[in-house]
Amino acid sequence: MPLTSLDISNLRNIEKTALHCHSSLNVIVGANGSGKSSLLEAIYLLGRGRSFRTSSHRSIVQNGQKEIFIVGKTTEQSAQFIGIHISDGNLKAKANGQYLSKSSQLALILPLLMISPDADKLILGSPKQRRRFIDWGLFHVEQGYLTQWKRYNRVLTQRNTLLRQGACEETRYWDEQLITHANNLTQARMEYCMALEEIFQDYLALLTSGLQLDLSYRPGWSADETFSTALSQGLERDIKSGFTQKGPHRADLYITTHNRKAASYLSGGQQKLAACALILAQAKLLNERLGNTGVLLVDDLPAELDLNHRQNFLALLRELGSQLFVTTTEESLLPLDSFSDYSVFHVEHGQVSAIKKT
Numbered sequence: 001m002p003l004t005s006l007d008i009s010n011l012r013n014i015e016k017t018a019l020h021c022h023s024s025l026n027v028i029v030g031a032n033g034s035g036k037s038s039l040l041e042a043i044y045l046l047g048r049g050r051s052f053r054t055s056s057h058r059s060i061v062q063n064g065q066k067e068i069f070i071v072g073k074t075t076e077q078s079a080q081f082i083g084i085h086i087s088d089g090n091l092k093a094k095a096n097g098q099y100l101s102k103s104s105q106l107a108l109i110l111p112l113l114m115i116s117p118d119a120d121k122l123i124l125g126s127p128k129q130r131r132r133f134i135d136w137g138l139f140h141v142e143q144g145y146l147t148q149w150k151r152y153n154r155v156l157t158q159r160n161t162l163l164r165q166g167a168c169e170e171t172r173y174w175d176e177q178l179i180t181h182a183n184n185l186t187q188a189r190m191e192y193c194m195a196l197e198e199i200f201q202d203y204l205a206l207l208t209s210g211l212q213l214d215l216s217y218r219p220g221w222s223a224d225e226t227f228s229t230a231l232s233q234g235l236e237r238d239i240k241s242g243f244t245q246k247g248p249h250r251a252d253l254y255i256t257t258h259n260r261k262a263a264s265y266l267s268g269g270q271q272k273l274a275a276c277a278l279i280l281a282q283a284k285l286l287n288e289r290l291g292n293t294g295v296l297l298v299d300d301l302p303a304e305l306d307l308n309h310r311q312n313f314l315a316l317l318r319e320l321g322s323q324l325f326v327t328t329t330e331e332s333l334l335p336l337d338s339f340s341d342y343s344v345f346h347v348e349h350g351q352v353s354a355i356k357k358t
């Protein structure tokens with residue numbers, strides 16, 4: 001039960017609210033524009049230190065107000081209170097009253113994943129989105145992954161600077177380190193993607209009627225050569241462009257069906273379901289490895305799903321064991337029969353009220 005209570009002040013149209021969170025399911029009901037996504041945004045800010053809608057902290061402060069306060073009480077022994085304070089466009093995060101220097105520290109206290117209305121970007125979007133997806137998944141479950149990732153990126157930046165300065169002899173010095181870090185990253189990502197694929201296939205089968213999809217991790221250089229060979233063979237091109245062309249920073253998770261890219265083959269609804277299967281698989285891996293401590297935010301899920309798919313989806317959510325926050329415009333759109341116990345909150349013009357606890 002990661003989040004037990006949530007206090008929000010001055011976030012978009014939510015002026016002030018305090019709520020007790022249910023350990024299993026929290027349903028947030030309200031008309032369009034009432035403030036449902038803003039409520040999820042508050043939780044997201046607590047877990048990630050940023051909004052999922054904008055990079056401008058200023059724009060989420062309520063019009064006419066100066067600062068946002070968000071406080072969450074968690075069951076995490078080491079950090080029972082986590083907080084976010086935004087003022088003058090700056091965000092500060094706290095845990096148990098102490099300022100945190102990095103928002104990644106929040107993510108360790110409140111591991112959080114989200115299925116948003118634009119989840120299909122995971123299928124349709126650029127490789128960067130899928131790399132970020134893999135990196136976040138790994139960051140949550142593998143201690144030390146973030147450090148590895150930073151090391152690789154630091155050396156990459158240094159190499160690129162030298163390339164632009166035309167110091168190609170000196171790049172060789174960095175290449176050795178780059179290769180070590182690249183191989184570490186690639187190994188971690190490949191293992192993660194293999195574990196993910198197995199669970200993804202189960203979810204896909206349960207969510208769709210026989211949709212066939214394959215996942216394969218492409219490391220960012222040709223699979224039939226080592227990264228070391230790819231680097232030395234690409235040096236001339238790298239010098240010309242002033243940029244390292246190959247490496248884990250160009251990796252992708254290929255999602256294909258019948259050897260074609262899923263993005264150009266699947267219908268909109270299928271893309272959404274495939275993305276849901278991916279995120280659910282990630283949530284399941286996270287819960288397995290951390291012991292059921294994850295939070296999953298689901299914003300406006302039913303938009304594209306028919307009743308049957310919604311039913312399947314909710315049954316899967318229940319089995320997952322994550323603490324759930326699910327928004328909907330109508331409670332009747334969510335067939336909640338698989339849940340025996342949950343809380344419902346009604347949101348109207350930014351006012352949140354608990355309307356039922358079964």
Ligand SMILES: Nc1ncnc2c1ncn2[C@@H]1O[C@H](COP(=O)(O)OP(=O)(O)O)[C@@H](O)[C@H]1O
Nearest residue numbers: 012013032033034035036037038059061062063
């Ligand atoms: N900085 C702000 N100050 C006050 N209201 C805002 C601000 N930003 C957005 N809003 C308003 O907050 C409301 C909440 O929107 P949102 O949370 O997206 O609603 P929902 O998800 O329920 O459709 C919208 O009506 C929007 O116009």
Ligand SMILES: [Mg+2]
Nearest residue numbers: 036037299300
């Ligand atoms: Mg919304």
